Amino acid sequence: MTAHASNPPLLGTAREWAVDLTVGAGIGLLLGLMGPFGSFFNDNPPLRIAYWVGGMISGFLLFGCLTRLAAAGARRIGAPDWATVPLVILFGSAIQAPPLRAIAVAFWPQIAHAVSPLAWYGQCVATATPIVVIYYFLRVRVRPRGVAPLVPVDAPPAVDPGAILYLRMEDHYVRIRTEHGSRLEMGPLGRVTAGLTGVEGLQTHRSWWVARRAIIGVERDGRNLRLRLIDGETAPVSRASVAKLRAAGWLADDNIA
Numbered sequence: 001m002t003a004h005a006s007n008p009p010l011l012g013t014a015r016e017w018a019v020d021l022t023v024g025a026g027i028g029l030l031l032g033l034m035g036p037f038g039s040f041f042n043d044n045p046p047l048r049i050a051y052w053v054g055g056m057i058s059g060f061l062l063f064g065c066l067t068r069l070a071a072a073g074a075r076r077i078g079a080p081d082w083a084t085v086p087l088v089i090l091f092g093s094a095i096q097a098p099p100l101r102a103i104a105v106a107f108w109p110q111i112a113h114a115v116s117p118l119a120w121y122g123q124c125v126a127t128a129t130p131i132v133v134i135y136y137f138l139r140v141r142v143r144p145r146g147v148a149p150l151v152p153v154d155a156p157p158a159v160d161p162g163a164i165l166y167l168r169m170e171d172h173y174v175r176i177r178t179e180h181g182s183r184l185e186m187g188p189l190g191r192v193t194a195g196l197t198g199v200e201g202l203q204t205h206r207s208w209w210v211a212r213r214a215i216i217g218v219e220r221d222g223r224n225l226r227l228r229l230i231d232g233e234t235a236p237v238s239r240a241s242v243a244k245l246r247a248a249g250w251l252a253d254d255n256i257a
Helices: 014-034 036-041 045-076 081-107 117-140 189-193 239-247
Strands: 164-170 173-178 181-186 201-205 208-211 215-221 224-229 234-237
Touching: 014 045, 014 117, 045 081, 045 117, 081 117, 164 189, 173 189, 189 201, 189 208, 201 234, 201 239, 208 234, 234 239
Parallel strands: none
Antiparallel strands: 164 173, 164 208, 173 181, 201 208, 215 224, 224 234
16 A cells, blocks of 8 residues: 655654643653652642643753654654654653753752752653653554545556655655655555566665665775765665675775775
């Protein structure tokens, strides 16, 4: 089946953020009333609630952006986007913990002696983990937005194979990049490449197929190779594909930067 879609905003839509921040404020209100991690014993309940609401809203902003950016970066290099979840949790908590601790200590000075910075970081990780995991599944690991109704697999192709620059897997879809834009097609990469008879191109990675004419150079980063493409993207080259690309003349040593 085929699906047409425009590129969704990298950081999400205004409507998504309105929903996310409202949910974050609601969770903050609930946590402010419950007082987890001993915060229930802090005096001034309205201040405690305001602290948790502010912390959750800022957390949703921070982790929402990091989750989306990390997943997009992983897809660009051909890595699974789910692998970024623990990195986002640990890195985002390291960003959020110091300012939250400083604010909490300003409100409740006894925290400086009662909770060490490392323990505070652990509390931030514990709070961030369910947020990031749920955020990943609801906002990242979903069917691409803007997808039009699906049409049968045997429908006439909407893209001239000769105009295709490269194919890239995005979850269960294939991004078809042409000279004029891009579209999404549902299905495995192999099914899409099977229809490219007569087009000079090779599969460079388990999630990439590249047309020869789209390549403008080759980059080396240690033992890793990437193909520079005419639209500014770079396509990864798996180690298993190096010999195949060399045999095809794509990796001449004098072309590698």
